Every structure is written in structure tokens, then in C-alpha cells.
Amino acid sequence: MTDQRLRQIADLLTLKADGLYGLSDITQRQHALQSAWLAERLDCPDSLIAASLLHDIGHLVHDLGANPAEAGVDDLHEERGYEFLAVWFGPEVTEPVRLHVAAKRYLCATEADYFGKLSKDSVRSLSLQGGPMSAAEVAAFDALPQSSAAVQLRRFDEQAKVKHLETPPVAHFLPYVARCLRPAPDTDPAI
């Protein structure tokens, strides 16, 4: 039997992800698939492939419209995504998702050429999100257990905006997600 949680995730990505990704020419689904595919091709752990696929799911679970940043609203999608996923996954999946916006602010503070790699909407949302990190924020970020996974996810995020790129479908990536799910609530892990 398919895990209901997996089905819910598959439904979000297949039925609810046709909206455009920010100001780009690709859909939320294409962006998710391109992110996960980058992680898969680099042989990243299952958790980072799953996190890459799911990192923007917070955009799909609110009613603020497709591009609230355009109206000057930060939809806090990293927090929404984290809260949605934290019931089902451990920190190896949820922390890179929660931190992927902070990782943009981190990279803009620590790599001189990073700002130039941002898309137009990422630049716009950066100011809503607090701009590049201060030195103290960089040090605090470095100390977090999942900071390097979050930075890696962020790099995929930046690259996963290619128009007309063919990727494997959602179903191809679901096994990675399935392997990261916590034991189903109705199973006793002690048995």
C-alpha cells in the first residue's frame, strides 16, 4: 500500500505545482524536479535529494497567490515548508529546507560573486528576507548541524531554473522521499 504521506506529496507536486516559479519561465514542479535531479546526479544522500525536491513545498501550501514577493510580501515559505514536512521527516530533510533562504543570505555574505548568480526574483526576495548576513549571523549559521547541506541545496536552487530542460518525472524521485519518511504513525517502531 502506498504511504498516504507519499501520496499527499506526490499530489502536491503533480497537481498543485503548475504555477510559475517566481518570475521565471518554469513551473514550481520543473524547479523542484531540476533541483532534485542536480542532487541525484551529484550522488547526494537520499535526504538531500528529497530536501531538494521538497524545498519549495511551502509555496504550495498557502493561499497568498503565485508570487507574493512581487507585492512585497515574504510568504516565509521556508518556515511553512519546514512545518509541513517536520511531522513526517527528520532534520536531515527538514533543516536544509528551513535554512535554504538563510543559505542565500549566507552565500551573498561569504562569496563575492554569489549575488550576481541570483535570478531577478531572488534579488527581490533577498531584501524582504533581510539582505546578506552579518558576520555574527554567518558564524551562527556555520555552527548549525545542517548548514553545509543547506548551502548545497541553495546552489541547486539557483541552478534549477532552466527553461525547457527535460528531467525525470515526480515518480522517479519518490523512492528517495519514501526512504526518508519516519516510520508510519500506525507502526510500532519497537516491533
Ligand code: FE
Ligand atoms: Fe527554490
